[in-house]
Amino acid sequence: MxxxxxxxxxxxxxxTVTLKGWAYSFRKGGKIWFLQLRDGTxxxxxxxxxxxxxxxSFELKNVITQETSVMVTGVxxxxxxSPGGYEILASKVEVVAIAEEYPISKKEHxxxxxxxxxxxxxxxxxxxxxxxxxHTIIKAIRDYFxxxxxxxxxxxxxxxxxxxxxxxxxxxxxxxxxxxxxxSGQLYGEAGAAAFGKxxxxxxxxxxxxxxxxxxxxxxxxxxxxxxxxxxxxxxDVAEDLVFYIVSQVLEHRRSELETLERDISKLEAVQSPxxxxxxxxxxxxxxxxGVEFEWGDDFGGGDExxxxxxxxxxxxxxxxxxxxxxxxxxxxxxNEKQAMALDMLAPEGYGEIIGGSxxxxxxxxxxxxxxADGATEEDYSWYLDLRRxxxxxxxxxxxxxxxxxxWICGLKHIRETIPFPRTISRLNP
RNA sequence: UCCGGAGUAGCUCAGCGGUAGAGCGAGUGACUGUUAAUCACCAGGUCGGGAGUUCAAAUCUCUCCUCCGGAGCCA
Numbered sequence: 001m002x003x004x005x006x007x008x009x010x011x012x013x014x015x016t017v018t019l020k021g022w023a024y025s026f027r028k029g030g031k032i033w034f035l036q037l038r039d040g041t042x043x044x045x046x047x048x049x050x051x052x053x054x055x056x057s058f059e060l061k062n063v064i065t066q067e068t069s070v071m072v073t074g075v076x077x078x079x080x081x082s083p084g085g086y087e088i089l090a091s092k093v094e095v096v097a098i099a100e101e102y103p104i105s106k107k108e109h110x111x112x113x114x115x116x117x118x119x120x121x122x123x124x125x126x127x128x129x130x131x132x133x134x135h136t137i138i139k140a141i142r143d144y145f146x147x148x149x150x151x152x153x154x155x156x157x158x159x160x161x162x163x164x165x166x167x168x169x170x171x172x173x174x175x176x177x178x179x180x181x182x183x184s185g186q187l188y189g190e191a192g193a194a195a196f197g198k199x200x201x202x203x204x205x206x207x208x209x210x211x212x213x214x215x216x217x218x219x220x221x222x223x224x225x226x227x228x229x230x231x232x233x234x235x236x237d238v239a240e241d242l243v244f245y246i247v248s249q250v251l252e253h254r255r256s257e258l259e260t261l262e263r264d265i266s267k268l269e270a271v272q273s274p275x276x277x278x279x280x281x282x283x284x285x286x287x288x289x290x291g292v293e294f295e296w297g298d299d300f301g302g303g304d305e306x307x308x309x310x311x312x313x314x315x316x317x318x319x320x321x322x323x324x325x326x327x328x329x330x331x332x333x334x335x336n337e338k339q340a341m342a343l344d345m346l347a348p349e350g351y352g353e354i355i356g357g358s359x360x361x362x363x364x365x366x367x368x369x370x371x372x373a374d375g376a377t378e379e380d381y382s383w384y385l386d387l388r389r390x391x392x393x394x395x396x397x398x399x400x401x402x403x404x405x406x407x408w409i410c411g412l413k414h415i416r417e418t419i420p421f422p423r424t425i426s427r428l429n430p
Numbered sequence: 431u432c433c434g435g436a437g438u439a440g441c442u443c444a445g446c447g448g449u450a451g452a453g454c455g456a457g458u459g460a461c462u463g464u465u466a467a468u469c470a471c472c473a474g475g476u477c478g479g480g481a482g483u484u485c486a487a488a489u490c491u492c493u494c495c496u497c498c499g500g501a502g503c504c505a
Contacts, residue, residue, distance in 0.1 A: 025466085032462040049462070065456090083465060101440070105455050106466050108442055112497050168504065184505075209504045210431075216504075301502090327505060344505080356505040399505070426497075 006042035009086040012076040019044060019088060022123070023068045023099075025106070026061070033061040035093075036083070037072055038123065045079070045087040046072045057093040067123070069096035118421060119430045129257035130417055133250055134406045140249035141223050141400070144242050145200045150225060153192035153199040155185030157206075161380050168207045170218075181206035184399060187329070187384050189226035190360060193395050194387055200225040212425050213302070214414045215352055217403055219423035226397035232331075232341045232359040235396035236317050239345055239355050240275045242400070243315055247271050250409055263411040267349060270313040280321045280339070283308050299325045306350035315354065319343045328370040330358040343398065351408035357398020364388035 004017040021039030035046040050058050052074070064070065074090040081087075104120055114121050121127055145152075158172070158179045170181040185201035192199035202223040209216060225238065247268055250258070258265055278286075287294040290307050300308070309316055320333055323340040333339035345355035361367050364385060371381055378385065406418035416422040421430060 027464040027467060028461090029464075030461050032464085034464050036465085045465085047463080051462095079463095081463060081465090101456055103440065103455095105441060107454050110442075110498085112437095113441070115497095186505090207504075211502090211504055213500085213502095213504090299504090325505095330505090342505080353505080358505085401505095 006037070006039045006044045006084075009042070009044060009076055009084070013078055013086070014075065016073065016075050016091070017088070018071055018073040019046075020071045020096075021069070023064055023066055023070055025066065026064060028061045033058075035064070035070070035072070035090075037070065037088075043084060043125075045082040045084060046074070046090050046093070047087055048090045048093055053090045054092060057090060060093050060095055063098060064095065065099050066102040067099040067120075069099070070094065071096060115416065115422075115427060116430075122420060125260055127417065129254075129260040130406065130410050130412070131420060133254045133257050133261075133410055134402070134418060136250050136254050137246055137406055137409065138221075138402065140246045141202070141242070141402075143249075144245050145198075145223075145225060148198070150198045150200045151192070151196040153185075153189060153196065153201050154203065155182065155188035155192075155201040157182050157203070159183075161187075161376075168209045170206045170208045183207055184222070185224050186226065186397060186399065187381075189224050189397055190384070190387055190395065193226040193228045193397070194391065194393065197229075198225070198227045210425060215302070215404060215407070217415055217419065217422055217424055220419070221402040222399045223402065224397060224399040226395065228393050228395045230359075230396040231394060232319060232343060232396060235357055235359060235398060236277060236319065236343055239317065239343065239357060239398050239400075240273055240315075243275075243345065243354070243405075244271065244273045246405065247409065258410070261410050261412075263409075267313075267411075268409065271348070272314055275314045275345070276312045276316045278316060278318055280318055283318045286311060297322045297324065302352060305346050305352045309346040309348050309350060309352070313348060315345050315347050317343050317345050317355075326358070328374055329360055329367070331361045331363075332366070341396075345398075347404065347408040349408065349411075351404065353401075354404045354408065355398050355400045357396065359394065359396040362388060362392045362394055364392065 004012060004019055006019060019037055019039055021037045024036040024038040024043055026033060026035045032047065032049045035048065037044045037046050048058055048061065071094045072088060072090050073092040074088040076086055076088050078085065079087040103117055104124065122131065158174060159182050160179060168183060172179050172181065182205060184205060185203065189199055189201050200223055203221065204219055205222045206219055208218060227235070227238070251268055281296065284294055284296050286308055287304055292304060292307065294304065308318065319342065320339040321342045323330065323332055323338055326340040326342045330340040330342050333341055341359035343357050344353050346352060347354045367385065367388060368378055371378065403415050403418040407415045410418070412418060416424060
Protein backbone atom coordinates (compact mmCIF):
# COMPACT_ATOMS: atom_id res chain seq x y z
CA MET A 1 0.00 0.00 0.00
CA UNK A 2 1.30 3.41 -0.97
CA UNK A 3 2.24 5.76 1.84
CA UNK A 4 1.73 9.49 1.60
CA UNK A 5 3.66 12.10 3.55
CA UNK A 6 2.80 15.73 4.07
CA UNK A 7 6.22 17.03 3.05
CA UNK A 8 5.53 15.77 -0.48
CA UNK A 9 2.06 17.34 -0.68
CA UNK A 10 2.81 19.23 -3.89
CA UNK A 11 3.19 15.90 -5.71
CA UNK A 12 -0.30 14.83 -4.65
CA UNK A 13 -2.37 17.78 -5.90
CA UNK A 14 -5.63 16.49 -7.36
CA UNK A 15 -5.10 12.99 -5.97
CA THR A 16 -7.07 11.23 -3.27
CA VAL A 17 -4.70 10.19 -0.51
CA THR A 18 -4.80 8.98 3.08
CA LEU A 19 -2.67 10.89 5.58
CA LYS A 20 -1.86 9.34 8.93
CA GLY A 21 -0.81 11.36 11.91
CA TRP A 22 -1.90 13.29 14.96
CA ALA A 23 -4.24 16.21 15.56
CA TYR A 24 -1.94 19.20 16.05
CA SER A 25 -4.74 21.72 16.45
CA PHE A 26 -8.26 22.35 15.20
CA ARG A 27 -11.05 24.89 14.89
CA LYS A 28 -14.58 23.61 15.17
CA GLY A 29 -17.56 25.24 13.49
CA GLY A 30 -21.18 24.23 13.08
CA LYS A 31 -20.92 22.93 9.55
CA ILE A 32 -17.17 22.96 8.95
CA TRP A 33 -14.11 22.17 11.01
CA PHE A 34 -10.41 22.52 10.39
CA LEU A 35 -7.82 20.07 11.58
CA GLN A 36 -4.08 20.68 11.42
CA LEU A 37 -2.73 17.18 10.94
CA ARG A 38 0.88 16.49 11.92
CA ASP A 39 2.55 13.40 10.46
CA GLY A 40 6.18 13.93 11.42
CA THR A 41 7.14 15.28 8.00
CA UNK A 42 4.94 18.35 8.10
CA UNK A 43 1.56 19.79 8.99
CA UNK A 44 -1.46 19.66 6.67
CA UNK A 45 -4.72 21.52 7.05
CA UNK A 46 -7.67 19.15 6.73
CA UNK A 47 -11.07 20.65 5.96
CA UNK A 48 -14.04 18.59 7.09
CA UNK A 49 -17.49 19.72 6.00
CA UNK A 50 -20.97 18.26 6.26
CA UNK A 51 -21.15 18.09 2.46
CA UNK A 52 -17.84 16.49 1.58
CA UNK A 53 -17.34 14.07 4.46
CA UNK A 54 -19.63 11.31 5.68
CA UNK A 55 -21.65 12.02 8.77
CA UNK A 56 -19.62 9.81 11.13
CA SER A 57 -16.45 11.59 10.05
CA PHE A 58 -17.99 15.01 10.49
CA GLU A 59 -19.25 14.20 13.99
CA LEU A 60 -15.72 13.29 15.11
CA LYS A 61 -15.28 17.02 15.77
CA ASN A 62 -17.01 16.37 19.07
CA VAL A 63 -14.57 13.72 20.26
CA ILE A 64 -11.24 14.67 18.75
CA THR A 65 -8.64 16.15 21.12
CA GLN A 66 -5.16 17.56 20.62
CA GLU A 67 -2.70 14.77 19.70
CA THR A 68 -5.45 12.26 18.95
CA SER A 69 -4.08 9.90 16.32
CA VAL A 70 -6.14 10.12 13.12
CA MET A 71 -6.19 9.08 9.48
CA VAL A 72 -7.69 11.45 6.95
CA THR A 73 -8.68 10.52 3.40
CA GLY A 74 -9.44 13.15 0.80
CA VAL A 75 -8.30 15.15 -2.18
CA UNK A 76 -5.21 17.37 -1.94
CA UNK A 77 -5.51 20.82 -3.43
CA UNK A 78 -3.58 24.05 -3.52
CA UNK A 79 -5.15 26.56 -1.20
CA UNK A 80 -3.70 29.98 -0.42
CA UNK A 81 -5.85 30.29 2.70
CA SER A 82 -4.17 27.23 4.22
CA PRO A 83 -1.05 27.77 6.36
CA GLY A 84 1.01 25.33 4.30
CA GLY A 85 -0.34 26.36 0.91
CA TYR A 86 -2.09 23.01 0.48
CA GLU A 87 -5.01 21.37 2.17
CA ILE A 88 -6.93 18.15 2.06
CA LEU A 89 -10.69 18.17 1.61
CA ALA A 90 -11.66 15.23 3.77
CA SER A 91 -14.09 12.60 2.59
CA LYS A 92 -13.31 10.36 5.55
CA VAL A 93 -11.75 10.85 8.98
CA GLU A 94 -10.87 7.90 11.20
CA VAL A 95 -9.79 8.14 14.81
CA VAL A 96 -7.11 5.64 15.79
CA ALA A 97 -6.90 6.56 19.47
CA ILE A 98 -8.33 9.49 21.42
CA ALA A 99 -5.63 11.38 23.29
CA GLU A 100 -6.02 12.40 26.91
CA GLU A 101 -5.74 16.07 27.76
CA TYR A 102 -2.39 17.09 26.28
CA PRO A 103 -0.13 18.92 28.73
CA ILE A 104 1.74 21.08 26.24
CA SER A 105 -0.34 24.00 25.01
CA LYS A 106 0.54 26.63 22.44
CA LYS A 107 1.16 29.17 25.19
CA GLU A 108 4.36 29.68 27.10
CA HIS A 109 5.85 27.01 29.31
CA UNK A 110 8.79 27.02 31.67
CA UNK A 111 11.91 25.12 30.71
CA UNK A 112 11.64 22.67 33.59
CA UNK A 113 8.11 21.71 32.61
CA UNK A 114 9.15 21.31 28.98
CA UNK A 115 12.19 19.22 29.86
CA UNK A 116 10.05 17.00 32.09
CA UNK A 117 7.83 16.52 29.05
CA UNK A 118 10.68 16.23 26.57
CA UNK A 119 9.15 13.06 25.10
CA UNK A 120 6.10 15.12 24.09
CA UNK A 121 7.89 18.41 23.48
CA UNK A 122 9.70 16.78 20.54
CA UNK A 123 6.39 16.94 18.67
CA UNK A 124 6.37 20.73 18.60
CA UNK A 125 7.52 22.70 15.56
CA UNK A 126 10.61 24.23 17.04
CA UNK A 127 12.03 21.02 18.48
CA UNK A 128 11.14 19.22 15.27
CA UNK A 129 13.15 21.77 13.28
CA UNK A 130 16.19 21.46 15.57
CA UNK A 131 16.29 17.67 15.42
CA UNK A 132 15.95 17.68 11.64
CA UNK A 133 18.85 20.13 11.36
CA UNK A 134 20.82 17.88 13.71
CA HIS A 135 20.11 14.98 11.37
CA THR A 136 21.36 16.98 8.38
CA ILE A 137 24.51 17.96 10.27
CA ILE A 138 25.24 14.33 11.16
CA LYS A 139 24.55 13.20 7.61
CA ALA A 140 26.88 15.92 6.30
CA ILE A 141 29.62 14.72 8.64
CA ARG A 142 29.27 11.11 7.55
CA ASP A 143 29.07 12.02 3.87
CA TYR A 144 32.12 14.24 4.19
CA PHE A 145 34.34 11.48 5.52
CA UNK A 146 32.78 8.65 3.51
CA UNK A 147 33.38 10.58 0.28
CA UNK A 148 37.04 11.19 1.14
CA UNK A 149 38.27 7.65 1.71
CA UNK A 150 37.99 7.64 5.49
CA UNK A 151 37.14 4.29 7.05
CA UNK A 152 34.60 4.22 9.86
CA UNK A 153 36.25 2.81 12.96
CA UNK A 154 33.89 2.26 15.89
CA UNK A 155 35.72 2.67 19.18
CA UNK A 156 34.69 1.15 22.51
CA UNK A 157 32.46 2.92 25.01
CA UNK A 158 33.82 0.93 27.96
CA UNK A 159 37.41 1.94 28.48
CA UNK A 160 40.06 1.14 31.05
CA UNK A 161 42.14 4.31 30.91
CA UNK A 162 41.44 8.02 30.70
CA UNK A 163 41.99 10.01 27.54
CA UNK A 164 41.21 13.46 28.86
CA UNK A 165 41.98 13.50 32.58
CA UNK A 166 40.59 11.31 35.31
CA UNK A 167 38.40 13.89 37.06
CA UNK A 168 35.65 13.67 34.48
CA UNK A 169 35.24 9.91 34.14
CA UNK A 170 32.00 8.06 34.74
CA UNK A 171 33.00 4.95 36.59
CA UNK A 172 31.11 1.71 36.20
CA UNK A 173 31.47 -1.83 37.50
CA UNK A 174 32.69 -4.24 34.86
CA UNK A 175 32.39 -7.73 36.33
CA UNK A 176 34.23 -6.66 39.44
CA UNK A 177 36.74 -4.49 37.62
CA UNK A 178 36.56 -0.73 37.21
CA UNK A 179 35.68 0.52 33.77
CA UNK A 180 34.95 4.01 32.53
CA UNK A 181 32.60 5.40 29.92
CA UNK A 182 34.55 6.82 27.02
CA UNK A 183 35.61 10.47 26.99
CA SER A 184 37.06 10.11 23.52
CA GLY A 185 37.78 7.44 20.94
CA GLN A 186 41.01 9.13 19.98
CA LEU A 187 43.60 6.70 21.28
CA TYR A 188 41.83 3.88 19.48
CA GLY A 189 41.51 6.14 16.47
CA GLU A 190 45.29 6.41 16.37
CA ALA A 191 45.51 2.61 16.19
CA GLY A 192 43.01 2.81 13.34
CA ALA A 193 45.05 5.43 11.48
CA ALA A 194 48.02 3.06 11.49
CA ALA A 195 45.82 0.31 10.08
CA PHE A 196 43.69 2.24 7.57
CA GLY A 197 45.42 5.58 6.99
CA LYS A 198 42.38 7.77 7.46
CA UNK A 199 39.62 6.85 9.88
CA UNK A 200 36.83 8.47 11.83
CA UNK A 201 34.90 7.36 14.83
CA UNK A 202 31.49 8.77 15.64
CA UNK A 203 29.55 8.09 18.76
CA UNK A 204 28.45 9.19 22.19
CA UNK A 205 30.98 10.54 24.66
CA UNK A 206 30.66 10.95 28.41
CA UNK A 207 32.13 13.59 30.70
CA UNK A 208 31.34 13.69 34.39
CA UNK A 209 32.07 17.40 34.58
CA UNK A 210 30.14 19.22 37.26
CA UNK A 211 29.42 21.88 34.69
CA UNK A 212 26.04 23.48 34.68
CA UNK A 213 26.33 25.82 31.73
CA UNK A 214 24.58 26.45 28.48
CA UNK A 215 27.25 24.55 26.57
CA UNK A 216 27.76 21.35 28.54
CA UNK A 217 26.10 17.97 28.43
CA UNK A 218 27.31 14.90 30.31
CA UNK A 219 26.52 12.75 27.27
CA UNK A 220 27.24 14.19 23.85
CA UNK A 221 28.14 13.05 20.36
CA UNK A 222 31.55 13.54 18.90
CA UNK A 223 33.10 12.73 15.55
CA UNK A 224 36.85 12.17 15.62
CA UNK A 225 38.88 11.78 12.44
CA UNK A 226 42.45 10.56 12.72
CA UNK A 227 44.84 10.80 9.78
CA UNK A 228 48.22 9.23 9.14
CA UNK A 229 51.01 11.32 7.62
CA UNK A 230 49.12 14.46 8.54
CA UNK A 231 50.59 17.49 10.28
CA UNK A 232 48.87 20.31 12.16
CA UNK A 233 48.31 22.46 9.06
CA UNK A 234 46.71 19.57 7.17
CA UNK A 235 44.61 18.86 10.24
CA UNK A 236 43.33 22.44 10.17
CA ASP A 237 42.61 22.13 6.45
CA VAL A 238 40.31 19.18 7.12
CA ALA A 239 38.64 20.81 10.13
CA GLU A 240 37.90 23.93 8.11
CA ASP A 241 36.67 22.03 5.09
CA LEU A 242 34.39 19.83 7.19
CA VAL A 243 32.74 22.70 9.05
CA PHE A 244 32.27 24.69 5.85
CA TYR A 245 30.63 21.64 4.26
CA ILE A 246 28.29 21.17 7.24
CA VAL A 247 27.14 24.79 7.09
CA SER A 248 26.59 24.66 3.34
CA GLN A 249 24.57 21.45 3.58
CA VAL A 250 22.29 22.91 6.24
CA LEU A 251 21.83 26.08 4.17
CA GLU A 252 20.98 23.94 1.16
CA HIS A 253 18.59 21.47 2.78
CA ARG A 254 17.18 23.01 5.96
CA ARG A 255 16.28 26.58 5.13
CA SER A 256 12.65 26.30 6.23
CA GLU A 257 13.73 24.79 9.56
CA LEU A 258 16.19 27.65 10.09
CA GLU A 259 13.33 30.05 9.38
CA THR A 260 11.11 28.24 11.89
CA LEU A 261 13.85 28.86 14.45
CA GLU A 262 14.08 32.51 13.34
CA ARG A 263 17.80 32.01 12.80
CA ASP A 264 19.62 34.96 11.25
CA ILE A 265 20.62 33.07 8.12
CA SER A 266 22.92 35.85 6.93
CA LYS A 267 25.24 34.98 9.82
CA LEU A 268 25.58 31.44 8.45
CA GLU A 269 25.97 32.68 4.88
CA ALA A 270 28.82 34.89 6.11
CA VAL A 271 30.84 31.76 6.91
CA GLN A 272 33.48 31.58 4.18
CA SER A 273 36.68 29.63 3.73
CA PRO A 274 39.49 30.05 4.38
CA UNK A 275 38.78 30.40 8.10
CA UNK A 276 41.13 32.67 10.03
CA UNK A 277 44.02 30.88 11.77
CA UNK A 278 45.70 32.60 14.66
CA UNK A 279 48.21 31.36 17.18
CA UNK A 280 47.39 31.22 20.87
CA UNK A 281 49.92 34.01 21.31
CA UNK A 282 47.98 36.20 18.83
CA UNK A 283 44.73 35.34 20.61
CA UNK A 284 46.22 36.51 23.90
CA UNK A 285 47.08 39.83 22.20
CA UNK A 286 43.45 40.17 21.02
CA UNK A 287 42.25 39.68 24.59
CA UNK A 288 44.71 42.19 25.96
CA UNK A 289 43.73 44.72 23.29
CA UNK A 290 40.13 44.25 24.44
CA GLY A 291 41.01 45.08 27.99
CA VAL A 292 41.10 41.56 29.40
CA GLU A 293 43.75 40.85 32.01
CA PHE A 294 45.22 37.69 30.60
CA GLU A 295 48.63 36.13 30.91
CA TRP A 296 50.33 33.86 28.41
CA GLY A 297 49.84 30.34 29.75
CA ASP A 298 46.29 30.67 31.04
CA ASP A 299 43.41 28.81 29.46
CA PHE A 300 40.54 30.72 27.87
CA GLY A 301 37.26 31.02 29.76
CA GLY A 302 33.90 31.22 28.05
CA GLY A 303 33.98 35.01 27.94
CA ASP A 304 37.48 35.01 26.45
CA GLU A 305 36.40 32.68 23.65
CA UNK A 306 33.50 34.99 22.87
CA UNK A 307 35.79 38.01 22.53
CA UNK A 308 38.13 36.13 20.21
CA UNK A 309 35.38 34.62 18.04
CA UNK A 310 33.56 37.95 17.76
CA UNK A 311 36.51 39.30 15.77
CA UNK A 312 35.58 37.09 12.81
CA UNK A 313 32.44 36.20 10.81
CA UNK A 314 33.74 32.65 10.21
CA UNK A 315 34.89 30.15 12.80
CA UNK A 316 38.43 30.91 13.92
CA UNK A 317 41.15 28.35 14.53
CA UNK A 318 43.51 29.01 17.40
CA UNK A 319 46.66 26.90 17.31
CA UNK A 320 49.84 26.27 19.32
CA UNK A 321 48.48 26.45 22.85
CA UNK A 322 50.76 26.30 25.87
CA UNK A 323 51.68 22.65 26.30
CA UNK A 324 51.11 22.88 30.04
CA UNK A 325 47.33 23.21 29.59
CA UNK A 326 47.04 20.54 26.90
CA UNK A 327 46.93 16.76 26.97
CA UNK A 328 49.93 14.45 27.16
CA UNK A 329 49.48 12.99 23.69
CA UNK A 330 49.89 16.31 21.84
CA UNK A 331 53.14 16.85 19.98
CA UNK A 332 55.37 19.69 21.14
CA UNK A 333 56.11 22.47 18.71
CA UNK A 334 59.63 21.73 17.37
CA UNK A 335 60.21 25.49 17.33
CA ASN A 336 59.07 26.08 20.92
CA GLU A 337 58.88 23.37 23.57
CA LYS A 338 56.37 25.42 25.55
CA GLN A 339 53.80 25.13 22.81
CA ALA A 340 51.73 22.12 21.79
CA MET A 341 50.72 21.45 18.20
CA ALA A 342 47.11 21.87 19.24
CA LEU A 343 44.16 23.52 17.58
CA ASP A 344 40.77 24.68 18.76
CA MET A 345 38.08 25.95 16.46
CA LEU A 346 35.83 28.59 17.99
CA ALA A 347 32.41 29.13 16.44
CA PRO A 348 31.21 32.68 15.70
CA GLU A 349 28.71 34.62 17.79
CA GLY A 350 30.15 33.43 21.07
CA TYR A 351 29.23 29.77 20.62
CA GLY A 352 32.66 28.71 21.79
CA GLU A 353 34.79 25.70 21.07
CA ILE A 354 33.36 23.29 18.52
CA ILE A 355 36.58 21.48 17.63
CA GLY A 356 39.66 20.50 19.57
CA GLY A 357 42.51 18.65 17.97
CA SER A 358 46.23 18.26 17.58
CA UNK A 359 49.15 16.67 15.90
CA UNK A 360 49.97 13.66 18.08
CA UNK A 361 53.24 12.95 19.78
CA UNK A 362 55.06 10.34 17.73
CA UNK A 363 58.20 10.14 19.86
CA UNK A 364 57.90 7.28 22.34
CA UNK A 365 60.32 8.69 24.90
CA UNK A 366 58.54 12.03 25.00
CA UNK A 367 55.22 10.23 25.45
CA UNK A 368 56.46 8.02 28.24
CA UNK A 369 57.91 10.90 30.21
CA UNK A 370 54.63 12.83 29.97
CA UNK A 371 52.56 9.81 30.96
CA UNK A 372 54.74 9.46 34.04
CA ALA A 373 54.49 13.18 34.76
CA ASP A 374 50.68 12.76 34.80
CA GLY A 375 51.05 10.08 37.48
CA ALA A 376 50.25 7.17 35.18
CA THR A 377 52.47 4.24 34.23
CA GLU A 378 53.83 2.87 30.99
CA GLU A 379 51.72 -0.23 31.72
CA ASP A 380 48.52 1.81 31.64
CA TYR A 381 49.18 2.81 28.06
CA SER A 382 51.11 -0.19 26.84
CA TRP A 383 49.02 -0.89 23.73
CA TYR A 384 49.00 2.83 22.89
CA LEU A 385 52.78 2.95 23.14
CA ASP A 386 52.97 -0.02 20.76
CA LEU A 387 51.73 2.35 18.05
CA ARG A 388 55.09 4.14 18.45
CA ARG A 389 57.09 0.92 18.73
CA UNK A 390 55.77 -0.60 15.52
CA UNK A 391 56.22 2.03 12.86
CA UNK A 392 55.63 5.40 14.49
CA UNK A 393 54.33 7.99 12.06
CA UNK A 394 53.30 11.63 12.03
CA UNK A 395 49.56 11.85 12.52
CA UNK A 396 46.86 14.27 13.54
CA UNK A 397 43.17 14.41 14.26
CA UNK A 398 40.47 16.31 16.02
CA UNK A 399 37.11 15.93 17.71
CA UNK A 400 34.03 17.89 16.72
CA UNK A 401 31.22 18.18 19.26
CA UNK A 402 27.97 17.66 17.41
CA UNK A 403 25.72 19.43 19.92
CA UNK A 404 27.90 22.54 20.02
CA UNK A 405 27.65 22.72 16.23
CA UNK A 406 23.88 22.20 16.29
CA UNK A 407 23.56 24.89 18.94
CA TRP A 408 25.56 27.37 16.86
CA ILE A 409 23.92 26.62 13.53
CA CYS A 410 20.42 26.73 15.02
CA GLY A 411 21.28 29.85 17.03
CA LEU A 412 20.10 28.31 20.32
CA LYS A 413 20.54 29.79 23.76
CA HIS A 414 21.16 26.43 25.38
CA ILE A 415 22.67 23.14 24.29
CA ARG A 416 19.95 21.08 25.98
CA GLU A 417 17.65 21.46 22.95
CA THR A 418 20.20 20.05 20.49
CA ILE A 419 19.74 16.38 21.37
CA PRO A 420 16.45 14.49 21.70
CA PHE A 421 16.96 13.45 25.31
CA PRO A 422 19.68 15.58 26.91
CA ARG A 423 21.74 14.36 29.83
CA THR A 424 22.98 17.14 32.06
CA ILE A 425 24.27 17.27 35.59
CA SER A 426 20.69 17.65 36.83
CA ARG A 427 18.74 15.57 34.32
CA LEU A 428 18.55 11.84 33.66
CA ASN A 429 14.84 11.59 32.86
CA PRO A 430 13.07 11.33 30.49
C1' U B 431 31.06 24.12 45.13
C1' C B 432 29.93 29.61 45.30
C1' C B 433 26.61 33.91 44.15
C1' G B 434 21.73 35.44 42.65
C1' G B 435 16.46 34.24 41.43
C1' A B 436 12.11 31.13 41.73
C1' G B 437 8.53 27.12 43.57
C1' U B 438 0.42 29.35 44.34
C1' A B 439 -5.17 25.73 39.55
C1' G B 440 -3.12 21.27 33.98
C1' C B 441 0.24 25.70 32.16
C1' U B 442 2.12 30.99 32.72
C1' C B 443 1.84 34.14 36.69
C1' A B 444 -0.39 38.05 40.30
C1' G B 445 -1.31 38.29 45.51
C1' C B 446 3.44 39.47 50.16
C1' G B 447 0.04 39.23 57.87
C1' G B 448 -6.91 39.17 57.87
C1' U B 449 -12.67 35.03 52.82
C1' A B 450 -7.44 31.68 47.25
C1' G B 451 -7.06 35.32 42.16
C1' A B 452 -6.36 36.27 36.57
C1' G B 453 -5.13 34.73 31.66
C1' C B 454 -4.52 30.47 28.83
C1' G B 455 -5.76 25.27 28.62
C1' A B 456 -9.88 21.51 29.82
C1' G B 457 -15.55 20.99 29.77
C1' U B 458 -20.61 22.80 27.72
C1' G B 459 -23.14 25.74 23.90
C1' A B 460 -23.16 29.21 19.15
C1' C B 461 -20.70 30.01 14.32
C1' U B 462 -18.95 27.50 6.54
C1' G B 463 -12.56 29.82 5.96
C1' U B 464 -10.21 29.23 10.97
C1' U B 465 -4.49 30.44 11.49
C1' A B 466 -2.36 31.28 19.46
C1' A B 467 -10.14 32.16 16.21
C1' U B 468 -14.19 34.80 18.65
C1' C B 469 -18.50 35.03 22.07
C1' A B 470 -21.40 32.97 26.34
C1' C B 471 -21.50 29.60 30.45
C1' C B 472 -18.75 26.30 33.77
C1' A B 473 -15.37 23.18 36.69
C1' G B 474 -10.67 23.36 38.75
C1' G B 475 -6.23 24.52 45.03
C1' U B 476 -2.56 20.20 51.02
C1' C B 477 -0.01 28.10 48.07
C1' G B 478 7.30 22.60 47.25
C1' G B 479 8.17 19.52 52.39
C1' G B 480 9.04 20.22 57.69
C1' A B 481 9.53 23.33 61.99
C1' G B 482 8.80 28.13 64.32
C1' U B 483 6.75 33.41 65.34
C1' U B 484 1.59 35.32 65.66
C1' C B 485 -5.18 35.96 67.80
C1' A B 486 -4.29 34.97 62.54
C1' A B 487 0.93 32.72 57.72
C1' A B 488 0.64 31.73 50.57
C1' U B 489 2.68 36.23 52.96
C1' C B 490 7.56 36.79 58.43
C1' U B 491 11.89 33.40 60.40
C1' C B 492 14.78 28.78 60.18
C1' U B 493 15.72 24.31 57.60
C1' C B 494 15.50 20.75 53.71
C1' C B 495 14.26 19.63 48.59
C1' U B 496 13.72 20.93 43.42
C1' C B 497 14.44 24.07 39.30
C1' C B 498 16.45 28.46 36.65
C1' G B 499 20.54 32.12 35.57
C1' G B 500 25.72 33.22 36.28
C1' A B 501 30.68 31.91 38.00
C1' G B 502 34.01 28.10 38.77
C1' C B 503 35.29 23.38 36.95
C1' C B 504 35.83 21.48 31.99
C1' A B 505 40.22 18.62 24.83
